[in-house]
Amino acid sequence: MRYELLGCLRVIDGNDVKMLTAPKVEKLLAVLLVRSGRPTSISQLIDEIWLSEPPRRAVPALHVYISQLRKFLARAGAAETPVVTRSPGYLFEPADEDDSDFREFERLAAKGSELAKAGFPAGAVDAYRRALALWRGPVLGDAGGGPILRGFGTWLNELRLQCIATMVTCGMELGQHLELVPLLRQTTLENPLNEIYYQQLMLVLYRCGRRAEALEVYRELHRTLRMELGIEPGRAVAELHQRIMLAESGEVSPDMDCELLWTATAGIGVSISQSAANPDPARPGRY
Template identity: 50%
Template sequence: MRYEFLGPLRVRHTEQSHSLSAPKVETTLATLLIGSGRVITKEQLVTELWGDRPPRRASAAVHVYISQLRKFLVGAGDTGGRAIVTRPLGYELRLDGAGWDVDDFKEAMRRGRDLRAAGRHEGALESFERALSLMRGPVLEGIAEGPALTSFATWAEEERLQCLELSVEARTALGRHREVIGLLSTLTAQYPLRESFYRQLMLVLYRSERQAEALQVYRSAQRVLRAELGLDPHRSLRRLHQAILASDRVLDLPAAS
């Protein structure tokens, strides 16, 4: 049995995939899952389900959703119906050996960062690509309204973007800069206020003998940041701009030792 959360929420068992059609039951599972291994109180569930405007019989509704969720999980592979445990103050979801793609993502990121720190860029790239492959789409799209779920969705999106940055960095360190020009062009358009993507795009363009285009990227970043935030680019981006203007040797790909 495996919970898959990094995209549309589903539970897999053997070769079958199971999804919830009832949004409130799905929100209940999502809330219990991100708090797996600890008690989620009924009050927390009510907040995630309805915010600060719960219905009069919210507690009874939570009980119904838990009952429906238990039946769903039994059908999805929870033999014996032991995944959700009732506690005095609420409910606890126990993984008890079940897989969870969030744990797999965190492990792949941790391993990738360790390999990166050791200068093992090929292995780091494999780990970051593994992490990215687990991201199937927006997390909790359409159901993340409460504070805990909204916070988790924000965390997942930031981790995805960091993983993209690290994957690009690993490819660049391996001299595979031309592979990521298209990706970075798309990312700078999608996330125009994220300076790290501009910085990476400028560097790979420069190393691809496209100095003029690299300088144009800087001017675009400068224009967007001034228009949207009233700010100049960060000093790291300004330093890169000056280094490109000077064709500084520090920008050349380090020779393999």
């Protein structure tokens, strides 16, 4: 069976796609999945399902939800229930052949990082594209949740942004500038305060010969930062803006290009592989 969390939660068995209709049971499965292989206490599960307002009989209600979840997984195709009672609560034990989209995403992100660091940008771009293609929407859709699910969603979103930044760097090295414009425009819309994606979009547009659009991207960033935070853009993106302003042609010089290409994402590829192998202790995963 395959469990997918990069979007609304769903369980796939062959060609059959199953989705939970009970929100609290959905949250229960989500928490157990992201902590796969590690027991989750009763109190943690109650916090995730009811946040700060559990009912008086939360524990009996939780046991009912566990029973409903086991029945759902049996109908979905699980030969044996992966939801096991284990002190101080419950444990999700997937079968050997089971997989999840977020584990696959982790593996592809780490592969892309390794290929980028080894000097194989084409292979890195391919791995990153396959990783990003797994996302169907926000983590767990609109399911919400407590500290475990919120932390998990934040961690995965950060890893996704790292993938985009490093993939763009590798794509620019391969000359794939035009293909990167839609991705970077969408990423700046979704992350309006993150300067690195504006910087990359400016450079990509400039290398496509779209100098005026590159300068407009900087003006948009400047307006956003002044309005939202009351600050000016950072030195790196301001320097790129100045150099584009002073350029007399639509072609970036090789020295300028190489320097700005790699300073834009310095250290990001390393952080991806480290994140997959040595995640933050606060991350609610199986590690």
